[in-house]
Amino acid sequence: MTEQIGFFLLSWLDPSLLALTAAGTLAGIYIGAIPGLSVTMAASILISFTFTWEVNAALALIAGVFTGGVYGGSRSAILLNIPGAPAAIATALDGYPLARRGEAGVAIGLSTVMSVIGGFVGIIALAVAAPVISDFALLFAPRDYLLLAVMGLLLVGTMSGESLAKGLFAGALGVALGMVGLDPMTAEGRFTLGTVQLMAGIPYVAAMIGFFGVSEALVQLHNLRVKPVKQDVSRIVPPWHLVRKYLPLSLRSSLIGVVIGALPGTGGDIAALMAYDQAKRTVKNPSRPFGEGAYEGLIAPESANNAAVGGAYVPMLTLGIPGDAVTAVIIGALFIHGLKPGPMLMIETPHLFWFTVGNLTLANIFLLVFGLTGIRAFAKLVECPPSVLIPLILVLSVVGTYAIQNSVVDVYFMLGFGIFGYLLKMYGFQVGPVVLGMILGPMIDVSWRRAVISVGDDLGFFVEEAFASPLTLVLLAFMSFLLLSQVPFGALWRRLRGQPPG
Amino acid sequence: MMHRRMLLGGLAAAPLLGATTARAQAFPSRDLLGVIQWGAGGATDVTGRAVTPHVEAALGQKIVLQNRTGGTGAIGLTYVHGLPSDGYTLLYGAENPLLYKVLNISRLDYTDFTPICLLARSVPVIVANKDKPWNSLKELVEDMRRNPGRIRMASTGPGGQAHVVSTMLASTGPFRHISIPFDGEGPGLTALQGGHADWMTVGSGAVAEHVRAGRVKALAVFNDAPLPSLPNVPPATADYPELARLMPWGSFYGVWAKKDIPAEAREKLVAAFRTGTANPQFTQLMTGNGNVVMNTSGAEAEAFLARWQSVTAWILQEAGAARTDPATLNIPRPS
Numbered sequence: 001m002t003e004q005i006g007f008f009l010l011s012w013l014d015p016s017l018l019a020l021t022a023a024g025t026l027a028g029i030y031i032g033a034i035p036g037l038s039v040t041m042a043a044s045i046l047i048s049f050t051f052t053w054e055v056n057a058a059l060a061l062i063a064g065v066f067t068g069g070v071y072g073g074s075r076s077a078i079l080l081n082i083p084g085a086p087a088a089i090a091t092a093l094d095g096y097p098l099a100r101r102g103e104a105g106v107a108i109g110l111s112t113v114m115s116v117i118g119g120f121v122g123i124i125a126l127a128v129a130a131p132v133i134s135d136f137a138l139l140f141a142p143r144d145y146l147l148l149a150v151m152g153l154l155l156v157g158t159m160s161g162e163s164l165a166k167g168l169f170a171g172a173l174g175v176a177l178g179m180v181g182l183d184p185m186t187a188e189g190r191f192t193l194g195t196v197q198l199m200a201g202i203p204y205v206a207a208m209i210g211f212f213g214v215s216e217a218l219v220q221l222h223n224l225r226v227k228p229v230k231q232d233v234s235r236i237v238p239p240w241h242l243v244r245k246y247l248p249l250s251l252r253s254s255l256i257g258v259v260i261g262a263l264p265g266t267g268g269d270i271a272a273l274m275a276y277d278q279a280k281r282t283v284k285n286p287s288r289p290f291g292e293g294a295y296e297g298l299i300a301p302e303s304a305n306n307a308a309v310g311g312a313y314v315p316m317l318t319l320g321i322p323g324d325a326v327t328a329v330i331i332g333a334l335f336i337h338g339l340k341p342g343p344m345l346m347i348e349t350p351h352l353f354w355f356t357v358g359n360l361t362l363a364n365i366f367l368l369v370f371g372l373t374g375i376r377a378f379a380k381l382v383e384c385p386p387s388v389l390i391p392l393i394l395v396l397s398v399v400g401t402y403a404i405q406n407s408v409v410d411v412y413f414m415l416g417f418g419i420f421g422y423l424l425k426m427y428g429f430q431v432g433p434v435v436l437g438m439i440l441g442p443m444i445d446v447s448w449r450r451a452v453i454s455v456g457d458d459l460g461f462f463v464e465e466a467f468a469s470p471l472t473l474v475l476l477a478f479m480s481f482l483l484l485s486q487v488p489f490g491a492l493w494r495r496l497r498g499q500p501p502g
Numbered sequence: 503m504m505h506r507r508m509l510l511g512g513l514a515a516a517p518l519l520g521a522t523t524a525r526a527q528a529f530p531s532r533d534l535l536g537v538i539q540w541g542a543g544g545a546t547d548v549t550g551r552a553v554t555p556h557v558e559a560a561l562g563q564k565i566v567l568q569n570r571t572g573g574t575g576a577i578g579l580t581y582v583h584g585l586p587s588d589g590y591t592l593l594y595g596a597e598n599p600l601l602y603k604v605l606n607i608s609r610l611d612y613t614d615f616t617p618i619c620l621l622a623r624s625v626p627v628i629v630a631n632k633d634k635p636w637n638s639l640k641e642l643v644e645d646m647r648r649n650p651g652r653i654r655m656a657s658t659g660p661g662g663q664a665h666v667v668s669t670m671l672a673s674t675g676p677f678r679h680i681s682i683p684f685d686g687e688g689p690g691l692t693a694l695q696g697g698h699a700d701w702m703t704v705g706s707g708a709v710a711e712h713v714r715a716g717r718v719k720a721l722a723v724f725n726d727a728p729l730p731s732l733p734n735v736p737p738a739t740a741d742y743p744e745l746a747r748l749m750p751w752g753s754f755y756g757v758w759a760k761k762d763i764p765a766e767a768r769e770k771l772v773a774a775f776r777t778g779t780a781n782p783q784f785t786q787l788m789t790g791n792g793n794v795v796m797n798t799s800g801a802e803a804e805a806f807l808a809r810w811q812s813v814t815a816w817i818l819q820e821a822g823a824a825r826t827d828p829a830t831l832n833i834p835r836p837s
Contacts, residue, residue: 044542048567051555138696142682182573185683187607187660196580196608200572264692320711321692328543328688336552338787342711405570446685453682454698456651
């Protein structure tokens, strides 16, 4: 036990490791905040960079960047409506309306505290229950991923805005866009028009930046003469009673984050979206309606995406299976440093486990410090006149998109989606469901096909297997509940009887 | 205003200046770009990132690595092909492009490139879920013959290691199984451990630790001799000696440049990679993980690639999995 505490405190007591974790967290916040720069990219660059270092130093730096980066995405989502990373898409839904109300400071402060709470829940889950969670994650069969993705797609209902029909159209459009590229199962080209550029598909980060950032900038052109909203920066650290009030929601969302993060096929983006959906369904009296600046709509995704960080480490440290793209890179880093990532890692190098737990804890403490400082300057950014802010958003969008994979084609896509998104918004369509469809559509596609291939196209066998699995049954029951609880049976019954609704 | 014009003039002149000095100085006079065909954390990526620092030391310049994924590697290959043939862009690739034309994935493949160095190859290991009754490759294959269309294999898509090895196994006598495509070896191995697939073929590097921990059961290595990293796992030739004609077979990782780069650049690159790949730190890393270090270039590498392509393309053609007949592509039948 004392030995484990020693490993846990390794990076707390060693000044150079302490400094590296701090530097990583700070750098991560800015990498996360700039759309297009991703944590995966930063981590893989760090591997080449830290090749000659000691492995502990490299891991400390990466843990900091990971923690900071997942949080950083919320900054640009709240201030500019450009999610800095896919994990911050859900944050933009209520975060940006808060900034437009002059509450950017409160929003950033609250998202910082909730991210840290989520981060700690993830770490506790990792430290206490890692083997149990990773065994649970292995239970998910292709059909269960299908159910998860379909549940995620039900979010279209909550993201549709004024018209469900328009929301469904936008969601379906996103699914279709997500299908572009080589079929992941047969390598057959789909909608590629015979060009190589389309073979890798349309990067959904480019679409995300276009649909959220550029289209919002274009919408802003309509009210150039409107004076920017004055930002209230008198209170940055959220009052204790607010934190305590939202703690249960934050914990609930964090648990979703841990599980979704630990699943090898899903990461922080889906965790945040599902947590947002959960909040919208369970919170009876939100501070404001969702989508108009509800604190709940900010807290749920921000807790969940940081909890997903701890979750992603779970299968990586216990089984050598990456929980997401970043942990896949970390596995590569361990390998290059001569360690053997795999199921024996925890047995043969137990210090690595507690070192990582200690590191993540430290990174979250730094996150709290860095996250709560400098908010004032950031919040004032939104007070810039449109003539400064709009070009800034456009430049950031172009640079960020180019940075994804140094491709000009992606920039054209991004600009095209920006203009298209502007037109959609003008006609009352929401752009959120499009991006949601692009993320979940491909997951539904491959999970469904894998599930059907698994049973040799035998539907009877499919049903038999699904009913033999308690996990599938629970997911199925939960999804049915989600669907049925939203159906207005009373009104339907009255309509069938020919009575006027009322 | 004057200032701005001067600045712009200076910027415009900069590339010209760079070009002239590059011509005057010996290769390499600036950083190189290494494009990795596959994603961060995968075998191609890890092998490439592990060797590059040693190559940089021999070359005296940095190699900036970048992952360009998608289209089973075709995106990265096409990207490098579109850049100038000056020797400053390298392609870090795997075996897949050798099958692009047979599987109709891309019209470009390694025939437009020259191998700078084949770094290492992995040996396929046939593994099963640990609760399955099979204890040898023969038991698995015979069970698949007894229960056609019931046993599930995790695959990595057409032309992938699992697909080709199962086709090769079926050349000993046909069997029918379910083949579920996953996004890569890692996700396939995850599904195998969760019981959602019964068996699969994985590269030795990716699976060695899982075998050692007893999370999966290794039935055979697809080689004509046991591997030093998995000494207790029998070779596939123990059950099926006729498979020996197809070996050695498996994924491999290497570095390519465009065919028409200057001879001087090619020689420097080949020499630097030869030195880098021979670095004991790299070789230990590779062998420790069950890979076989190749470190081959020139005619030897060309011969290896030609044989690999011929063996694989024709086994796919015989199984009806090829989309373009290798004969029409002038790929000779294996001798």
